[in-house]
Amino acid sequence: MAKSDELNPKTAIALARTPLYSLALEQKARLTAFSGWEMPVQYLGIGQEHESVRTSAGMFDISHMGKFAFQGKQLVEQLQPLVPSDLRRLQPGQAQYTVLLNPKGGILDDIIFYYQGEDAAGVQRGVMIVNASTRVRDKAWILAQIESAEIDFLDLSAEKVLVAIQGPHAYSHFQRLVEEDLTPVKAFEHLEATLLGKSAFIARTGYTGEDGFEVMVDPDVGIELWQTLDKAGVTPCGLGARDTLRLEAAMALYGQDIDETTTPLEAGLGWVVHLDSKGDFIGRSVLEQQKATGVEKRLVGIEMQGRHIARHGYPVLSEGQVVGEVTSGTQSPTLGKAIALAYVPTALSKIGQSLDVEIRGKTYPTVVVKKPFYRSPYRAK
Missing domain, CATH: 3.30.1360.120 (Probable tRNA modification gtpase trme; domain 1)
Incomplete structure:
Protein backbone atom coordinates (compact mmCIF):
# COMPACT_ATOMS: atom_id res chain seq x y z
CA MET A 1 0.00 0.00 0.00
CA HIS A 64 -6.03 -1.67 8.04
CA MET A 65 -6.96 -4.94 9.75
CA GLY A 66 -4.64 -7.92 9.33
CA LYS A 67 -5.88 -10.57 6.90
CA PHE A 68 -4.32 -14.05 6.90
CA ALA A 69 -5.18 -17.01 4.66
CA PHE A 70 -4.26 -20.61 5.54
CA GLN A 71 -4.26 -23.81 3.53
CA GLY A 72 -3.00 -27.28 4.37
CA LYS A 73 -3.72 -30.68 5.82
CA GLN A 74 -4.70 -30.74 9.49
CA LEU A 75 -4.92 -26.93 9.52
CA VAL A 76 -7.50 -26.89 12.30
CA GLU A 77 -5.45 -29.28 14.43
CA GLN A 78 -2.40 -27.06 14.04
CA LEU A 79 -4.30 -23.95 15.09
CA GLN A 80 -5.99 -25.66 18.05
CA PRO A 81 -3.10 -25.14 20.54
CA LEU A 82 -3.04 -21.37 19.83
CA VAL A 83 -6.57 -20.62 21.06
CA PRO A 84 -8.83 -21.72 23.94
CA SER A 85 -11.76 -22.34 21.59
CA ASP A 86 -12.46 -25.74 20.01
CA LEU A 87 -12.13 -24.98 16.30
CA ARG A 88 -13.14 -28.56 15.46
CA ARG A 89 -16.73 -27.50 16.18
CA LEU A 90 -16.75 -25.36 13.08
CA GLN A 91 -18.53 -26.51 9.96
CA PRO A 92 -17.50 -25.12 6.55
CA GLY A 93 -18.87 -21.59 6.29
CA GLN A 94 -18.81 -20.95 10.06
CA ALA A 95 -16.56 -18.65 12.08
CA GLN A 96 -15.30 -18.39 15.66
CA TYR A 97 -14.42 -15.26 17.58
CA THR A 98 -11.54 -16.21 19.87
CA VAL A 99 -8.21 -15.09 21.30
CA LEU A 100 -4.53 -15.91 20.85
CA LEU A 101 -2.99 -16.62 24.25
CA ASN A 102 0.48 -16.46 25.74
CA PRO A 103 1.72 -19.10 28.24
CA LYS A 104 0.37 -17.01 31.14
CA GLY A 105 -3.13 -17.04 29.68
CA GLY A 106 -2.82 -13.40 28.65
CA ILE A 107 -4.48 -12.24 25.44
CA LEU A 108 -2.05 -11.60 22.58
CA ASP A 109 -4.92 -10.56 20.32
CA ASP A 110 -8.59 -11.16 19.70
CA ILE A 111 -9.31 -12.63 16.28
CA ILE A 112 -11.96 -14.22 14.09
CA PHE A 113 -11.19 -17.51 12.37
CA TYR A 114 -13.31 -18.39 9.35
CA TYR A 115 -13.28 -22.08 8.43
CA GLN A 116 -13.73 -22.63 4.69
CA GLY A 117 -13.76 -26.41 4.64
CA GLU A 118 -11.77 -29.39 3.42
CA ASP A 119 -11.35 -30.71 -0.13
CA ALA A 120 -11.21 -34.31 -1.37
CA ALA A 121 -7.45 -34.42 -0.78
CA GLY A 122 -7.86 -33.47 2.87
CA VAL A 123 -6.59 -29.91 2.44
CA GLN A 124 -8.33 -27.45 4.76
CA ARG A 125 -8.68 -23.71 4.16
CA GLY A 126 -9.34 -20.82 6.49
CA VAL A 127 -9.12 -17.05 6.91
CA MET A 128 -8.12 -15.16 10.06
CA ILE A 129 -8.73 -11.46 10.71
CA VAL A 130 -6.48 -9.84 13.34
CA ASN A 131 -5.98 -6.35 14.72
CA ALA A 132 -3.86 -3.85 12.81
CA SER A 133 -1.71 -3.00 15.84
CA THR A 134 -0.76 -6.63 16.42
CA ARG A 135 -0.58 -7.97 12.85
CA VAL A 136 3.21 -8.25 12.66
CA ARG A 137 3.46 -9.85 16.09
CA ASP A 138 0.55 -12.20 15.41
CA LYS A 139 2.10 -13.34 12.15
CA ALA A 140 5.43 -14.13 13.78
CA TRP A 141 3.73 -15.88 16.71
CA ILE A 142 1.52 -18.06 14.53
CA LEU A 143 4.34 -19.06 12.17
CA ALA A 144 6.51 -19.99 15.14
CA GLN A 145 3.81 -22.31 16.48
CA ILE A 146 2.58 -24.13 13.36
CA GLU A 147 4.43 -26.48 11.03
CA SER A 148 4.91 -24.04 8.19
CA ALA A 149 6.16 -26.82 5.93
CA GLU A 150 2.69 -28.36 6.07
CA ILE A 151 0.63 -25.18 6.09
CA ASP A 152 0.63 -22.51 3.38
CA PHE A 153 0.34 -19.12 5.07
CA LEU A 154 -0.48 -16.00 3.07
CA ASP A 155 -0.59 -12.48 4.47
CA LEU A 156 -3.24 -10.68 2.43
CA SER A 157 -3.16 -7.51 4.53
CA ALA A 158 -1.61 -5.32 1.82
CA GLU A 159 -3.47 -6.94 -1.07
CA ALA A 249 -22.36 -3.38 22.46
CA ALA A 250 -19.65 -4.00 25.13
CA MET A 251 -17.20 -5.33 22.56
CA ALA A 252 -13.60 -5.25 23.74
CA LEU A 253 -10.93 -3.09 22.14
CA TYR A 254 -7.51 -4.72 22.09
CA GLY A 255 -4.87 -2.67 23.87
CA GLN A 256 -7.44 -1.03 26.14
CA ASP A 257 -10.01 -3.54 27.44
CA ILE A 258 -7.91 -6.65 26.82
CA ASP A 259 -4.17 -7.23 26.49
CA GLU A 260 -1.36 -9.58 27.50
CA THR A 261 -2.03 -8.92 31.20
CA THR A 262 -5.68 -9.97 31.06
CA THR A 263 -7.13 -13.45 30.55
CA PRO A 264 -10.37 -14.22 28.70
CA LEU A 265 -12.00 -15.29 31.97
CA GLU A 266 -11.20 -11.92 33.56
CA ALA A 267 -12.40 -10.09 30.45
CA GLY A 268 -15.83 -11.73 30.39
CA LEU A 269 -14.88 -13.90 27.42
CA GLY A 270 -15.38 -17.22 29.18
CA TRP A 271 -17.67 -18.31 26.36
CA VAL A 272 -14.67 -18.66 24.03
CA VAL A 273 -12.88 -20.98 26.49
CA HIS A 274 -13.80 -24.61 25.79
CA LEU A 275 -11.92 -26.48 28.53
CA ASP A 276 -14.21 -29.52 28.41
CA SER A 277 -14.07 -30.27 24.69
CA LYS A 278 -10.49 -29.73 23.62
CA GLY A 279 -7.02 -30.87 24.63
CA ASP A 280 -3.99 -28.86 25.59
CA PHE A 281 -3.49 -25.29 24.42
CA ILE A 282 -1.17 -22.42 25.28
CA GLY A 283 -2.21 -20.94 28.64
CA ARG A 284 -4.58 -23.79 29.53
CA SER A 285 -3.14 -24.42 33.01
CA VAL A 286 -3.66 -20.79 34.00
CA LEU A 287 -7.28 -20.78 32.81
CA GLU A 288 -7.94 -24.11 34.55
CA GLN A 289 -6.66 -22.62 37.81
CA GLN A 290 -8.77 -19.49 37.38
CA LYS A 291 -11.80 -21.61 36.57
CA ALA A 292 -11.28 -23.63 39.73
CA THR A 293 -10.52 -20.81 42.17
CA GLY A 294 -12.21 -17.86 40.45
CA VAL A 295 -10.69 -14.71 39.03
CA GLU A 296 -9.56 -11.82 41.19
CA LYS A 297 -10.78 -9.11 38.82
CA ARG A 298 -13.49 -8.74 36.19
CA LEU A 299 -14.24 -6.41 33.31
CA VAL A 300 -17.59 -4.83 34.11
CA GLY A 301 -19.90 -2.30 32.56
CA ILE A 302 -20.48 0.87 34.55
CA GLU A 303 -22.91 3.73 34.08
CA MET A 304 -22.11 7.19 35.39
CA GLN A 305 -24.81 8.74 37.58
CA GLY A 306 -24.32 12.21 36.14
CA ARG A 307 -23.09 14.00 33.06
CA HIS A 308 -19.36 13.33 33.60
CA ILE A 309 -17.66 10.82 31.30
CA ALA A 310 -15.29 8.14 32.58
CA ARG A 311 -12.33 7.86 30.18
CA HIS A 312 -9.59 5.31 29.62
CA GLY A 313 -7.17 5.21 32.54
CA TYR A 314 -9.39 6.94 35.10
CA PRO A 315 -9.22 5.35 38.60
CA VAL A 316 -12.22 3.45 40.00
CA LEU A 317 -12.74 3.76 43.75
CA SER A 318 -14.70 2.04 46.49
CA GLU A 319 -15.05 3.76 49.88
CA GLY A 320 -12.32 6.18 48.91
CA GLN A 321 -9.77 3.54 47.90
CA VAL A 322 -8.61 2.92 44.32
CA VAL A 323 -9.75 -0.59 43.36
CA GLY A 324 -9.64 -0.57 39.56
CA GLU A 325 -9.34 1.38 36.34
CA VAL A 326 -11.55 2.44 33.46
CA THR A 327 -10.48 0.85 30.16
CA SER A 328 -12.97 2.48 27.75
CA GLY A 329 -15.59 5.17 28.21
CA THR A 330 -17.85 7.46 26.21
CA GLN A 331 -21.16 9.30 26.13
CA SER A 332 -23.57 6.78 24.60
CA PRO A 333 -25.37 8.44 21.65
CA THR A 334 -28.13 5.82 21.75
CA LEU A 335 -28.76 5.80 25.50
CA GLY A 336 -27.89 9.41 26.28
CA LYS A 337 -25.79 8.26 29.24
CA ALA A 338 -22.07 8.07 30.05
CA ILE A 339 -20.97 4.42 29.92
CA ALA A 340 -17.65 2.66 30.42
CA LEU A 341 -15.84 -0.62 30.87
CA ALA A 342 -13.56 -1.10 33.87
CA TYR A 343 -11.65 -3.80 35.71
CA VAL A 344 -12.67 -4.11 39.36
CA PRO A 345 -12.19 -6.79 42.05
CA THR A 346 -14.59 -9.69 41.62
CA ALA A 347 -16.16 -8.91 44.99
CA LEU A 348 -17.22 -5.51 43.62
CA SER A 349 -18.38 -6.72 40.20
CA LYS A 350 -22.02 -7.54 40.92
CA ILE A 351 -24.72 -5.67 39.03
CA GLY A 352 -25.97 -2.76 41.14
CA GLN A 353 -22.65 -2.28 42.94
CA SER A 354 -22.01 1.40 43.69
CA LEU A 355 -18.53 2.73 42.89
CA ASP A 356 -16.85 6.04 42.13
CA VAL A 357 -14.67 7.27 39.28
CA GLU A 358 -11.97 9.88 39.82
CA ILE A 359 -12.04 12.61 37.19
CA ARG A 360 -9.47 15.39 37.45
CA GLY A 361 -9.07 15.00 41.18
CA LYS A 362 -12.77 14.72 42.04
CA THR A 363 -14.90 11.60 42.47
CA TYR A 364 -18.23 10.97 40.79
CA PRO A 365 -20.71 8.13 41.41
CA THR A 366 -21.19 5.20 39.07
CA VAL A 367 -22.91 1.83 39.23
CA VAL A 368 -22.16 -1.58 37.75
CA VAL A 369 -24.72 -2.50 35.08
CA LYS A 370 -25.43 -5.47 32.86
CA LYS A 371 -23.52 -5.85 29.58
CA PRO A 372 -24.06 -5.10 26.80
CA PHE A 373 -25.28 -1.58 27.44
CA TYR A 374 -27.37 -1.78 24.25
CA ARG A 375 -28.68 -4.83 22.40
CA SER A 376 -29.97 -4.23 18.89
CA PRO A 377 -33.34 -5.73 17.95
CA TYR A 378 -32.06 -6.07 14.37
CA ARG A 379 -28.91 -8.11 15.01
CA ALA A 380 -28.68 -11.32 12.98
CA LYS A 381 -29.09 -14.57 14.88
Whole structure:
Protein backbone atom coordinates (compact mmCIF):
# COMPACT_ATOMS: atom_id res chain seq x y z
CA MET A 1 0.00 0.00 0.00
CA ALA A 2 1.06 3.56 -0.55
CA LYS A 3 2.86 5.31 2.27
CA SER A 4 2.14 8.82 3.47
CA ASP A 5 4.53 11.42 2.05
CA GLU A 6 4.35 13.33 5.31
CA LEU A 7 5.45 12.22 8.73
CA ASN A 8 3.20 12.05 11.73
CA PRO A 9 4.58 14.85 13.91
CA LYS A 10 4.00 12.84 17.08
CA THR A 11 5.83 9.73 15.98
CA ALA A 12 7.89 10.81 12.94
CA ILE A 13 6.84 7.55 11.30
CA ALA A 14 5.26 7.45 7.84
CA LEU A 15 1.63 6.37 8.06
CA ALA A 16 0.19 3.72 5.77
CA ARG A 17 -2.92 4.47 3.72
CA THR A 18 -5.61 2.07 2.56
CA PRO A 19 -6.74 1.89 -1.10
CA LEU A 20 -9.84 3.88 -0.06
CA TYR A 21 -7.78 6.81 1.23
CA SER A 22 -8.45 8.98 -1.84
CA LEU A 23 -12.20 8.47 -1.39
CA ALA A 24 -11.92 9.63 2.21
CA LEU A 25 -10.23 12.81 0.99
CA GLU A 26 -12.97 13.37 -1.60
CA GLN A 27 -15.60 12.97 1.10
CA LYS A 28 -13.72 15.43 3.33
CA ALA A 29 -13.16 12.93 6.12
CA ARG A 30 -11.26 14.06 9.19
CA LEU A 31 -8.18 11.83 9.41
CA THR A 32 -6.18 10.53 12.35
CA ALA A 33 -3.20 8.28 13.06
CA PHE A 34 -4.29 4.83 14.22
CA SER A 35 -1.99 1.80 14.64
CA GLY A 36 0.40 3.10 12.00
CA TRP A 37 -2.36 4.04 9.54
CA GLU A 38 -3.88 7.34 8.46
CA MET A 39 -7.57 6.58 8.93
CA PRO A 40 -10.87 8.51 8.82
CA VAL A 41 -12.06 9.28 12.34
CA GLN A 42 -15.29 10.88 11.07
CA TYR A 43 -17.05 12.07 7.91
CA LEU A 44 -20.35 13.83 8.72
CA GLY A 45 -19.87 13.65 12.48
CA ILE A 46 -19.67 10.83 15.02
CA GLY A 47 -23.23 11.29 16.28
CA GLN A 48 -24.80 11.25 12.83
CA GLU A 49 -22.71 8.28 11.71
CA HIS A 50 -23.55 6.38 14.89
CA GLU A 51 -27.27 6.98 14.43
CA SER A 52 -27.11 5.87 10.78
CA VAL A 53 -25.73 2.48 11.83
CA ARG A 54 -28.28 2.05 14.60
CA THR A 55 -31.27 3.05 12.42
CA SER A 56 -30.29 2.51 8.78
CA ALA A 57 -26.88 1.56 7.34
CA GLY A 58 -23.30 2.75 7.56
CA MET A 59 -20.02 1.57 6.02
CA PHE A 60 -16.49 1.50 7.38
CA ASP A 61 -13.10 1.17 5.73
CA ILE A 62 -11.38 -1.44 7.92
CA SER A 63 -8.69 -2.35 5.40
CA HIS A 64 -6.03 -1.67 8.04
CA MET A 65 -6.96 -4.94 9.75
CA GLY A 66 -4.64 -7.92 9.33
CA LYS A 67 -5.88 -10.57 6.90
CA PHE A 68 -4.32 -14.05 6.90
CA ALA A 69 -5.18 -17.01 4.66
CA PHE A 70 -4.26 -20.61 5.54
CA GLN A 71 -4.26 -23.81 3.53
CA GLY A 72 -3.00 -27.28 4.37
CA LYS A 73 -3.72 -30.68 5.82
CA GLN A 74 -4.70 -30.74 9.49
CA LEU A 75 -4.92 -26.93 9.52
CA VAL A 76 -7.50 -26.89 12.30
CA GLU A 77 -5.45 -29.28 14.43
CA GLN A 78 -2.40 -27.06 14.04
CA LEU A 79 -4.30 -23.95 15.09
CA GLN A 80 -5.99 -25.66 18.05
CA PRO A 81 -3.10 -25.14 20.54
CA LEU A 82 -3.04 -21.37 19.83
CA VAL A 83 -6.57 -20.62 21.06
CA PRO A 84 -8.83 -21.72 23.94
CA SER A 85 -11.76 -22.34 21.59
CA ASP A 86 -12.46 -25.74 20.01
CA LEU A 87 -12.13 -24.98 16.30
CA ARG A 88 -13.14 -28.56 15.46
CA ARG A 89 -16.73 -27.50 16.18
CA LEU A 90 -16.75 -25.36 13.08
CA GLN A 91 -18.53 -26.51 9.96
CA PRO A 92 -17.50 -25.12 6.55
CA GLY A 93 -18.87 -21.59 6.29
CA GLN A 94 -18.81 -20.95 10.06
CA ALA A 95 -16.56 -18.65 12.08
CA GLN A 96 -15.30 -18.39 15.66
CA TYR A 97 -14.42 -15.26 17.58
CA THR A 98 -11.54 -16.21 19.87
CA VAL A 99 -8.21 -15.09 21.30
CA LEU A 100 -4.53 -15.91 20.85
CA LEU A 101 -2.99 -16.62 24.25
CA ASN A 102 0.48 -16.46 25.74
CA PRO A 103 1.72 -19.10 28.24
CA LYS A 104 0.37 -17.01 31.14
CA GLY A 105 -3.13 -17.04 29.68
CA GLY A 106 -2.82 -13.40 28.65
CA ILE A 107 -4.48 -12.24 25.44
CA LEU A 108 -2.05 -11.60 22.58
CA ASP A 109 -4.92 -10.56 20.32
CA ASP A 110 -8.59 -11.16 19.70
CA ILE A 111 -9.31 -12.63 16.28
CA ILE A 112 -11.96 -14.22 14.09
CA PHE A 113 -11.19 -17.51 12.37
CA TYR A 114 -13.31 -18.39 9.35
CA TYR A 115 -13.28 -22.08 8.43
CA GLN A 116 -13.73 -22.63 4.69
CA GLY A 117 -13.76 -26.41 4.64
CA GLU A 118 -11.77 -29.39 3.42
CA ASP A 119 -11.35 -30.71 -0.13
CA ALA A 120 -11.21 -34.31 -1.37
CA ALA A 121 -7.45 -34.42 -0.78
CA GLY A 122 -7.86 -33.47 2.87
CA VAL A 123 -6.59 -29.91 2.44
CA GLN A 124 -8.33 -27.45 4.76
CA ARG A 125 -8.68 -23.71 4.16
CA GLY A 126 -9.34 -20.82 6.49
CA VAL A 127 -9.12 -17.05 6.91
CA MET A 128 -8.12 -15.16 10.06
CA ILE A 129 -8.73 -11.46 10.71
CA VAL A 130 -6.48 -9.84 13.34
CA ASN A 131 -5.98 -6.35 14.72
CA ALA A 132 -3.86 -3.85 12.81
CA SER A 133 -1.71 -3.00 15.84
CA THR A 134 -0.76 -6.63 16.42
CA ARG A 135 -0.58 -7.97 12.85
CA VAL A 136 3.21 -8.25 12.66
CA ARG A 137 3.46 -9.85 16.09
CA ASP A 138 0.55 -12.20 15.41
CA LYS A 139 2.10 -13.34 12.15
CA ALA A 140 5.43 -14.13 13.78
CA TRP A 141 3.73 -15.88 16.71
CA ILE A 142 1.52 -18.06 14.53
CA LEU A 143 4.34 -19.06 12.17
CA ALA A 144 6.51 -19.99 15.14
CA GLN A 145 3.81 -22.31 16.48
CA ILE A 146 2.58 -24.13 13.36
CA GLU A 147 4.43 -26.48 11.03
CA SER A 148 4.91 -24.04 8.19
CA ALA A 149 6.16 -26.82 5.93
CA GLU A 150 2.69 -28.36 6.07
CA ILE A 151 0.63 -25.18 6.09
CA ASP A 152 0.63 -22.51 3.38
CA PHE A 153 0.34 -19.12 5.07
CA LEU A 154 -0.48 -16.00 3.07
CA ASP A 155 -0.59 -12.48 4.47
CA LEU A 156 -3.24 -10.68 2.43
CA SER A 157 -3.16 -7.51 4.53
CA ALA A 158 -1.61 -5.32 1.82
CA GLU A 159 -3.47 -6.94 -1.07
CA LYS A 160 -7.10 -6.81 0.00
CA VAL A 161 -9.65 -4.18 0.97
CA LEU A 162 -11.93 -4.86 3.92
CA VAL A 163 -15.23 -2.99 4.11
CA ALA A 164 -17.90 -3.34 6.81
CA ILE A 165 -21.54 -2.58 5.98
CA GLN A 166 -23.52 -2.39 9.23
CA GLY A 167 -27.04 -1.58 10.36
CA PRO A 168 -30.66 -2.77 10.06
CA HIS A 169 -30.73 -1.84 6.34
CA ALA A 170 -27.27 -3.28 5.58
CA TYR A 171 -28.72 -6.48 4.12
CA SER A 172 -31.07 -4.74 1.67
CA HIS A 173 -28.35 -2.40 0.42
CA PHE A 174 -25.75 -5.12 0.08
CA GLN A 175 -27.83 -8.00 -1.31
CA ARG A 176 -28.63 -6.19 -4.56
CA LEU A 177 -24.89 -6.11 -5.34
CA VAL A 178 -24.28 -9.81 -4.64
CA GLU A 179 -25.20 -12.56 -7.10
CA GLU A 180 -25.75 -15.23 -4.44
CA ASP A 181 -28.65 -15.23 -1.96
CA LEU A 182 -27.41 -13.99 1.43
CA THR A 183 -30.60 -14.86 3.29
CA PRO A 184 -29.33 -18.26 4.55
CA VAL A 185 -26.10 -16.70 5.88
CA LYS A 186 -26.49 -16.37 9.66
CA ALA A 187 -24.39 -14.44 12.16
CA PHE A 188 -20.78 -15.65 12.14
CA GLU A 189 -21.23 -17.46 8.86
CA HIS A 190 -19.47 -16.66 5.60
CA LEU A 191 -19.13 -17.58 1.95
CA GLU A 192 -17.19 -16.89 -1.21
CA ALA A 193 -19.52 -15.05 -3.56
CA THR A 194 -19.78 -12.77 -6.59
CA LEU A 195 -19.90 -9.07 -5.76
CA LEU A 196 -20.24 -6.54 -8.58
CA GLY A 197 -19.25 -9.32 -10.95
CA LYS A 198 -16.01 -10.11 -9.06
CA SER A 199 -15.05 -12.67 -6.44
CA ALA A 200 -15.45 -11.67 -2.80
CA PHE A 201 -15.15 -13.15 0.69
CA ILE A 202 -18.31 -12.16 2.61
CA ALA A 203 -18.94 -12.70 6.32
CA ARG A 204 -21.97 -11.82 8.45
CA THR A 205 -19.85 -10.32 11.20
CA GLY A 206 -19.14 -6.85 12.54
CA TYR A 207 -17.98 -4.66 15.40
CA THR A 208 -21.06 -2.53 15.98
CA GLY A 209 -23.62 -4.78 17.65
CA GLU A 210 -25.82 -4.53 14.54
CA ASP A 211 -26.58 -6.89 11.68
CA GLY A 212 -24.23 -6.49 8.77
CA PHE A 213 -21.41 -7.83 6.65
CA GLU A 214 -17.64 -7.61 6.40
CA VAL A 215 -16.34 -7.96 2.85
CA MET A 216 -12.80 -8.76 1.67
CA VAL A 217 -12.12 -7.94 -1.98
CA ASP A 218 -9.46 -6.65 -4.37
CA PRO A 219 -8.85 -2.89 -4.18
CA ASP A 220 -10.65 -2.02 -7.42
CA VAL A 221 -13.76 -3.88 -6.26
CA GLY A 222 -13.55 -2.22 -2.85
CA ILE A 223 -13.45 1.24 -4.41
CA GLU A 224 -16.44 0.44 -6.63
CA LEU A 225 -18.33 -1.04 -3.68
CA TRP A 226 -17.75 2.09 -1.57
CA GLN A 227 -18.85 4.42 -4.36
CA THR A 228 -21.93 2.32 -5.16
CA LEU A 229 -23.06 2.15 -1.55
CA ASP A 230 -22.41 5.86 -1.10
CA LYS A 231 -24.68 6.66 -4.05
CA ALA A 232 -27.33 4.35 -2.57
CA GLY A 233 -27.36 6.39 0.64
CA VAL A 234 -25.21 4.26 2.94
CA THR A 235 -23.44 6.60 5.38
CA PRO A 236 -19.61 6.63 5.36
CA CYS A 237 -18.42 6.15 8.94
CA GLY A 238 -15.09 6.60 10.68
CA LEU A 239 -13.27 5.16 13.67
CA GLY A 240 -15.08 7.50 16.06
CA ALA A 241 -18.51 6.00 15.44
CA ARG A 242 -17.00 2.54 15.31
CA ASP A 243 -15.75 3.07 18.85
CA THR A 244 -19.03 4.39 20.29
CA LEU A 245 -20.98 1.61 18.57
CA ARG A 246 -18.72 -1.20 19.79
CA LEU A 247 -18.69 0.19 23.32
CA GLU A 248 -22.49 0.29 23.51
CA ALA A 249 -22.36 -3.38 22.46
CA ALA A 250 -19.65 -4.00 25.13
CA MET A 251 -17.20 -5.33 22.56
CA ALA A 252 -13.60 -5.25 23.74
CA LEU A 253 -10.93 -3.09 22.14
CA TYR A 254 -7.51 -4.72 22.09
CA GLY A 255 -4.87 -2.67 23.87
CA GLN A 256 -7.44 -1.03 26.14
CA ASP A 257 -10.01 -3.54 27.44
CA ILE A 258 -7.91 -6.65 26.82
CA ASP A 259 -4.17 -7.23 26.49
CA GLU A 260 -1.36 -9.58 27.50
CA THR A 261 -2.03 -8.92 31.20
CA THR A 262 -5.68 -9.97 31.06
CA THR A 263 -7.13 -13.45 30.55
CA PRO A 264 -10.37 -14.22 28.70
CA LEU A 265 -12.00 -15.29 31.97
CA GLU A 266 -11.20 -11.92 33.56
CA ALA A 267 -12.40 -10.09 30.45
CA GLY A 268 -15.83 -11.73 30.39
CA LEU A 269 -14.88 -13.90 27.42
CA GLY A 270 -15.38 -17.22 29.18
CA TRP A 271 -17.67 -18.31 26.36
CA VAL A 272 -14.67 -18.66 24.03
CA VAL A 273 -12.88 -20.98 26.49
CA HIS A 274 -13.80 -24.61 25.79
CA LEU A 275 -11.92 -26.48 28.53
CA ASP A 276 -14.21 -29.52 28.41
CA SER A 277 -14.07 -30.27 24.69
CA LYS A 278 -10.49 -29.73 23.62
CA GLY A 279 -7.02 -30.87 24.63
CA ASP A 280 -3.99 -28.86 25.59
CA PHE A 281 -3.49 -25.29 24.42
CA ILE A 282 -1.17 -22.42 25.28
CA GLY A 283 -2.21 -20.94 28.64
CA ARG A 284 -4.58 -23.79 29.53
CA SER A 285 -3.14 -24.42 33.01
CA VAL A 286 -3.66 -20.79 34.00
CA LEU A 287 -7.28 -20.78 32.81
CA GLU A 288 -7.94 -24.11 34.55
CA GLN A 289 -6.66 -22.62 37.81
CA GLN A 290 -8.77 -19.49 37.38
CA LYS A 291 -11.80 -21.61 36.57
CA ALA A 292 -11.28 -23.63 39.73
CA THR A 293 -10.52 -20.81 42.17
CA GLY A 294 -12.21 -17.86 40.45
CA VAL A 295 -10.69 -14.71 39.03
CA GLU A 296 -9.56 -11.82 41.19
CA LYS A 297 -10.78 -9.11 38.82
CA ARG A 298 -13.49 -8.74 36.19
CA LEU A 299 -14.24 -6.41 33.31
CA VAL A 300 -17.59 -4.83 34.11
CA GLY A 301 -19.90 -2.30 32.56
CA ILE A 302 -20.48 0.87 34.55
CA GLU A 303 -22.91 3.73 34.08
CA MET A 304 -22.11 7.19 35.39
CA GLN A 305 -24.81 8.74 37.58
CA GLY A 306 -24.32 12.21 36.14
CA ARG A 307 -23.09 14.00 33.06
CA HIS A 308 -19.36 13.33 33.60
CA ILE A 309 -17.66 10.82 31.30
CA ALA A 310 -15.29 8.14 32.58
CA ARG A 311 -12.33 7.86 30.18
CA HIS A 312 -9.59 5.31 29.62
CA GLY A 313 -7.17 5.21 32.54
CA TYR A 314 -9.39 6.94 35.10
CA PRO A 315 -9.22 5.35 38.60
CA VAL A 316 -12.22 3.45 40.00
CA LEU A 317 -12.74 3.76 43.75
CA SER A 318 -14.70 2.04 46.49
CA GLU A 319 -15.05 3.76 49.88
CA GLY A 320 -12.32 6.18 48.91
CA GLN A 321 -9.77 3.54 47.90
CA VAL A 322 -8.61 2.92 44.32
CA VAL A 323 -9.75 -0.59 43.36
CA GLY A 324 -9.64 -0.57 39.56
CA GLU A 325 -9.34 1.38 36.34
CA VAL A 326 -11.55 2.44 33.46
CA THR A 327 -10.48 0.85 30.16
CA SER A 328 -12.97 2.48 27.75
CA GLY A 329 -15.59 5.17 28.21
CA THR A 330 -17.85 7.46 26.21
CA GLN A 331 -21.16 9.30 26.13
CA SER A 332 -23.57 6.78 24.60
CA PRO A 333 -25.37 8.44 21.65
CA THR A 334 -28.13 5.82 21.75
CA LEU A 335 -28.76 5.80 25.50
CA GLY A 336 -27.89 9.41 26.28
CA LYS A 337 -25.79 8.26 29.24
CA ALA A 338 -22.07 8.07 30.05
CA ILE A 339 -20.97 4.42 29.92
CA ALA A 340 -17.65 2.66 30.42
CA LEU A 341 -15.84 -0.62 30.87
CA ALA A 342 -13.56 -1.10 33.87
CA TYR A 343 -11.65 -3.80 35.71
CA VAL A 344 -12.67 -4.11 39.36
CA PRO A 345 -12.19 -6.79 42.05
CA THR A 346 -14.59 -9.69 41.62
CA ALA A 347 -16.16 -8.91 44.99
CA LEU A 348 -17.22 -5.51 43.62
CA SER A 349 -18.38 -6.72 40.20
CA LYS A 350 -22.02 -7.54 40.92
CA ILE A 351 -24.72 -5.67 39.03
CA GLY A 352 -25.97 -2.76 41.14
CA GLN A 353 -22.65 -2.28 42.94
CA SER A 354 -22.01 1.40 43.69
CA LEU A 355 -18.53 2.73 42.89
CA ASP A 356 -16.85 6.04 42.13
CA VAL A 357 -14.67 7.27 39.28
CA GLU A 358 -11.97 9.88 39.82
CA ILE A 359 -12.04 12.61 37.19
CA ARG A 360 -9.47 15.39 37.45
CA GLY A 361 -9.07 15.00 41.18
CA LYS A 362 -12.77 14.72 42.04
CA THR A 363 -14.90 11.60 42.47
CA TYR A 364 -18.23 10.97 40.79
CA PRO A 365 -20.71 8.13 41.41
CA THR A 366 -21.19 5.20 39.07
CA VAL A 367 -22.91 1.83 39.23
CA VAL A 368 -22.16 -1.58 37.75
CA VAL A 369 -24.72 -2.50 35.08
CA LYS A 370 -25.43 -5.47 32.86
CA LYS A 371 -23.52 -5.85 29.58
CA PRO A 372 -24.06 -5.10 26.80
CA PHE A 373 -25.28 -1.58 27.44
CA TYR A 374 -27.37 -1.78 24.25
CA ARG A 375 -28.68 -4.83 22.40
CA SER A 376 -29.97 -4.23 18.89
CA PRO A 377 -33.34 -5.73 17.95
CA TYR A 378 -32.06 -6.07 14.37
CA ARG A 379 -28.91 -8.11 15.01
CA ALA A 380 -28.68 -11.32 12.98
CA LYS A 381 -29.09 -14.57 14.88
